[in-house]
Amino acid sequence: MADATNPIKQFEIHSIAGIPFGDWKFDFTNSSYFMVTSVILVSLLLSLAMSRRALTPGRAQSMVEMLYEFVTAMIRSMAGDAGLKFFPFVFTLFAFILMGNMLGMLPYFPAPGFHGFTFTSHLIITFALAMSVMAVVIGYGVFRHGFKFFSLFFPSGVPWPLYFLLTPIEIISFLSRPVTLGVRLFANMLAGHILLKVFAGFVVMLGSMGAIGIAAAIAPLAMVVALTALELLVAFLQAYVFAVLTCIYLSDALEPGHH
Amino acid sequence: MPAPESHSEYTEETAQTADGAEAAFPPFDPTYFVSQLFWLAISFVVLYAVLSRFVLPRIGSIIEERRDRIADDLDTAAQLKAQVDETRRTYEKSLTNARARAYAVASEAKAVADAEIAEAIRQADADMETRLVESEARICKSRDKALGEVRSIAANAAVMAVEHLVNLEVSEHDAAMAVDSVKG
Numbered sequence: 001m002a003d004a005t006n007p008i009k010q011f012e013i014h015s016i017a018g019i020p021f022g023d024w025k026f027d028f029t030n031s032s033y034f035m036v037t038s039v040i041l042v043s044l045l046l047s048l049a050m051s052r053r054a055l056t057p058g059r060a061q062s063m064v065e066m067l068y069e070f071v072t073a074m075i076r077s078m079a080g081d082a083g084l085k086f087f088p089f090v091f092t093l094f095a096f097i098l099m100g101n102m103l104g105m106l107p108y109f110p111a112p113g114f115h116g117f118t119f120t121s122h123l124i125i126t127f128a129l130a131m132s133v134m135a136v137v138i139g140y141g142v143f144r145h146g147f148k149f150f151s152l153f154f155p156s157g158v159p160w161p162l163y164f165l166l167t168p169i170e171i172i173s174f175l176s177r178p179v180t181l182g183v184r185l186f187a188n189m190l191a192g193h194i195l196l197k198v199f200a201g202f203v204v205m206l207g208s209m210g211a212i213g214i215a216a217a218i219a220p221l222a223m224v225v226a227l228t229a230l231e232l233l234v235a236f237l238q239a240y241v242f243a244v245l246t247c248i249y250l251s252d253a254l255e256p257g258h259h
Numbered sequence: 260m261p262a263p264e265s266h267s268e269y270t271e272e273t274a275q276t277a278d279g280a281e282a283a284f285p286p287f288d289p290t291y292f293v294s295q296l297f298w299l300a301i302s303f304v305v306l307y308a309v310l311s312r313f314v315l316p317r318i319g320s321i322i323e324e325r326r327d328r329i330a331d332d333l334d335t336a337a338q339l340k341a342q343v344d345e346t347r348r349t350y351e352k353s354l355t356n357a358r359a360r361a362y363a364v365a366s367e368a369k370a371v372a373d374a375e376i377a378e379a380i381r382q383a384d385a386d387m388e389t390r391l392v393e394s395e396a397r398i399c400k401s402r403d404k405a406l407g408e409v410r411s412i413a414a415n416a417a418v419m420a421v422e423h424l425v426n427l428e429v430s431e432h433d434a435a436m437a438v439d440s441v442k443g
Contacts, residue, residue: 042306043310068315092306119299124292129299
């Protein structure tokens with residue numbers, strides 16, 4: 001019973017197939033399982049929806065096209081037309097995180113152990129995604145603009161003495177980007193899932209206390225229903241926020257001078 | 260409750276295999292960091308490859324195709340509309356022409372008819388005039404004739420009156436002379 005109501009248990013990672021490599025563990029875990037499942041599901045769903053290549057799209061196809069145009073419009077508005085060369089990257093990020101968040105909303109899933117898992121609720125994953133974004137930003141920025149990329153830290157149109165103040169601020173804000181980007185997604189998913197599990201735990205605890213308990217359990221049950229709806233929104237929203245911020249950071253790589 | 264039991268067994272077992280790291284908060288438990296990063300990298304790279312190579316170009320091409328098709332259709336529609344406008348303009352022009360022609364024909368016919376009527380009236384008037392003159396002449400003749408007869412009747416009457424009154428034979432010629440003298 002303690003396991004059933006322990007709100008932290010759902011975040012545990014356990015190995016499914018051990019792949020030790022010296023001191024490192026490359027084990028295939030439940031987290032890996034959900035990541036691989038996400039990749040397969042995203043690829044499969046998108047391919048299946050587009051399989052008919054209809055000029056007049058059906059329901060599934062128009063959903064996929066809406067998603068496509070949604071991401072396109074997002075990149076255009078944030079980073080301009082030049083940002084569209086990062087479209088596959090942003091779309092992959094968005095789809096991967098969205099699928100991960102959504103899979104996490106399923107309490108049971110045909111997985112080893114049969115319980116849901118949200119790989120985006122682990123800081124290491126979200127931080128790695130954020131770092132990959134920063135790597136692309138810096139990599140492309142330096143490749144494209146060379147040393148001029150670092151004019152990012154020297155905002156134009158400012159009297160030069162202010163650079164002593166502004167440049168450290170710009171550098172700190174730049175360095176904090178991957179942290180905030182990663183932590184935002186991680187914290188949202190973690191907090192949401194803990195909250196869900198806490199209220200779900202109330203339902204179980206009250207339910208085991210006889211007739212009055214079952215009657216009283218309706219309140220937390222209603223709360224769980226409401227929170228589930230909220231979490232579905234958050235799952236989408238956080239994927240969207242991650243993608244939007246990625247676009248904004250990419251616009252810096254495209255035009256470091258403009259701020 | 261078989262499902263939760265198997266669940267708890269499972270997690271206990273794994274908790275033991277994870278060196279009994281019960282205390283660590285799972286998201287900060289470094290045991291599987293390498294594994295997570297490794298599988299994240301594989302997943303992300305594979306997804307990126309699949310999406311950027313196959314899926315996204317496919318979606319893009321369909322959307323592009325549709326956009327082209329719609330643009331084509333709009334072009335065709337614009338062309339057709341121009342044609343319709345052209346046809347209507349021609350039609351309206353011919354309609355105006357026809358109207359003008361009909362008006363001309365009608366007014367011409369009216370003029371002809373007017374002339375004919377005027378001619379007929381004139382002829383009738385002239386006819387009437389001649390017949391009037393003729394009638395007057397005949398009336399005059401009749402009157403003269405009548406007046407002439409009145410003379411001879413008066414002479415006859417005078418002869419008879421004289422014969423009756425005085426029993427005297429008067430020649431008709433004398434009587435006529437007398438009548439004429441009386442008439443003055």
